[in-house]
Amino acid sequence: MRNYSYIFILLCIVLFSCRKDFDFESSTGNLGFSKDTVYLDTVFTNIGSSTYTLKVYNKSNRNISIPKLELEKGNNSKYRLMVDGIPGNVFENVEMLAKDSMYIFIEVTADAIDANPADFLYTDRILFGEGSQTQKVELVTLIQDAYFIYPQRTQNPDDTYTYESINLGVDINGDPIEIRGTVLDETDPINGNELHMTNNKPYVIYGYAVVPSNKTLIVDAGARVHFHAESGLIMANNASMQVNGTLSTTEDLENEVIFEGDRLEPDFSEVSGQWGTIWFTQGSTNINLKNLTIKNATVGLLVSGNDGTASPTITMNNVQIYNSSNVGLLARTGHIDATNVVINNSGQTSLACTFGGNYNFTHCTIANYWGTPNQNSLLIDDYDGNPTYALTQANFNNCLIYGTTNYSISLKKEGIDANFNYQFNNCLIKFNDFSNQFGSHPEYQFSGSKYANCLIATNSSTNKPDFKNGNKNQLMIGNDSAAKGMADFNFSTGTNDILGASRTNPSDIGAYNFIIFN
Template sequence: MRNLIILLFIGFAISLSSCRQDFVFEPSTGDLTFSKDTIYLDTVFTNIGSSTYTLKVYNRSNKDIKIPLIKLGKDDSKYRMTVDGMTGENNRVFRDVEMLAKDSMYIFVEVTADVADSNPTDFLYTDQIQFDTGSNFQKVELVTLIQDAYFIYPNRTQNPDESYTYEEISLGLDGDGNPINIRASILDENDPVNGNELIWNNSKPYVVYGYAVVPDGKSLQVQPGARIHFHADSGLIVGTGASLKINGELSNTEALENEVIFEGDRLEPLYSDVPGQWGTIWLTQGSTGNEINYATIKNATVGLLIDSNDGNFMTIKNTQIYDSSNLGIYAKTAKIKGENIVINTAGVATLACTLGGNYEFKHCTFNNNWSSSKQVAVLLNNYYKDENNAAVPYDLVQADFINCIIYGSNTYELTFDPASTNLFNYTFTKCLMKFGNSTNTIYASILSNPEIIRNESPKFLNIIKNKLNIGDDSAARGIGIDANVPNDILGMPRTSPYDLGAYNWITFPEEN
């Protein structure tokens, strides 16, 4: 009996399926709806591909429909699209696209265009996604701003097998004795396309592929308002005997029109605070006379790598370094005088003074809210481990912090890592610091120092948005000394009683 019932159910299911008819798709009647009527693809550099943008198309009718044609308006359009995963004819034309009743589909759009393709008055490149170009015509507008730039990239030579050999420089040998080579371009005073590549101005942005190298004995002058964008795994190297002069100036608006800005080459807002988009600015051993003023360095792996500069102090003033995936400033046996520096969020440390060196920081703000239990704001170290795991010591001649804020999300935002055989000198004068109780004797001077305010909040304006201003109820307000830094990072005069960090206190706006 049980088997008979099962056979009856099977027979009934077969009879239903035999009566089923295929879907009947009727021509579209122009009643499609869209998630947006215009797609704004954010600013891209000339001939660099954009991110992918999404349009959702809806068939809200009760009928299965067939769209006779979906296409880009221009036959030679620089846009590309896929429709529900289909590539169509050259990613531009799609015929007889079927949609079920009450269904939707995705269209993904990208663009790669030259500034010459854009409107010469506003540099906008436009097109349309067109649906059913007959009597039921519908459209969605496409708009992109194309920005011209100076492009700096390694030369390449085509090989017989059609592969390419790229211009490289050597960084020495790895631990196994193998050469370390990276793609790089030596900056040229008489480049046939860019002109003098040792002066970076604000006439249009610079886009760097690989590493741009300042050659021995030369100086790279970066003028106010310059914008430098690095591709992935790219950066700037200042060689032996070479120098970097970043000559930014105080800006009058939040656009930072006079500052020099270094960041990645993805201009979409989605990438505005993504760490690790490019490599580093590397001031190599033997580079000389480096000066940085009014610079913003964003989204690098290491913001500044300062490697045994030539014995003279380099200066870093009025400089902001944000969202580094590894370190904000990585100093190795360096000599630095810093004023009005703000560093926020790094995977390891915002400031790492390693292999000894000599440092003086006045009115600086070091904050680290990276989401880990090991990140710190400041790390001091005076040795490294060789291949045999033996400590090779270097003197930390001095590390002076005056009127500084050292803060973050962990209990301890300062780490000492000394080798006892060499100098490990430091002072903290009128500093606010995030630092819990510790039984480690190397921190006894921190715990007993009356010049340090521990575990009181600076109450920053908005850490996520890299706004480390302090307010009228900040614990950093009015407790500093005169450190001979007359203006804060915004150019506002400092008056007694002096505030800690790079900013004078302000009354916060209601929306921050």
């Protein structure tokens, strides 16, 4: 029996050694590629890119061996390759079967000083083959220099690290609550004055950056601030913030201030929940936000209380908040005065005025096109009804409040009527009570005095806002909008819309004047 086994093995060796489909010929430069140039999207200096792919095709009827596959800059290249699951910069005798293909995975980590100083592009090539039959695929990446703000770390004896942290008080058990972060410094040895963010180059924040008490964070027009995962800004007690964006003249939003995540690839441009929040803690004061866009946070703005003065703690003009995985603007006992604010695409609620407070919203568009059945656009409550959480006022003048679900507003009153004061003037509100479950609810009597001259969208075809594209945060209203010409001009006099166009009489409900769509 053992002899038969030997004979079988010998026959297999002979047969397979004669099969030509396992012979590999040297490549003659006839490879095909999914692209002739791989553009790796913009990355920050010394921050690794996402992984990009190049597909290589053997279009011939022969098995081939690529004698050399390498980065032109070799081991000095800032690019990294993975071929057939093996990482490296230089590969030899890479085999491909006839009519087969393979993937090459590409990443890069480079410094701005590695890039061409004229255009900040860092380039290299992947070379396939040798000599006159060499084929090339270009690699191109834009490297952006930036100011990096991050917590310091200390190495422990066991080679672990202890990171700088921020104390947020104590929990119900008396234990300290700490998060990873750092305090912004006016004389940082690398970044200079971190409390004055300019438009010279972007800022990238890791962890939470704190504006300390009695200090003011100033953000210049055109500044870009990027947040890593689980990062954000915190205004301490008596800290202030002045965002000084101005109107832009091009689609590049060159004068707008933008807060967003640190993933710059197009695939991440509209992804929610990439970073934490901008947090105004109890006692922060004199907050002025102008021409600011906040994108892709967990909570766009978190407001914990007010400064206790008669003036608004937070003033907002021309502010846009998009793609918040939880809430766009979450205020608890806040004191906010807002004009031309646009909020959309929030996992729970776009605007939450909770725990009472004092609010004035004029010519705002509060929408929610998140696309699940449980979210709404506007939530107002007084928590448990305790007078401490009284809703002193919540005025909505010429506001457009709409979304994909039937009920765009939710009013939750636990205390007495005298402590729950709200008013909607000339607003367009979606409230499709198709089953009449709220017909006798006192807070939703739209013919009453609390809803003066309001338009109620009771179904999908009545009082439509005619947004350009709500799903894509394009909340300009068109010529067919029910909001056109229906605003109270007493609230519009002397104002411009969010794009800088003058409001004329009659004026339009919401943050935008109507336009004719192309």
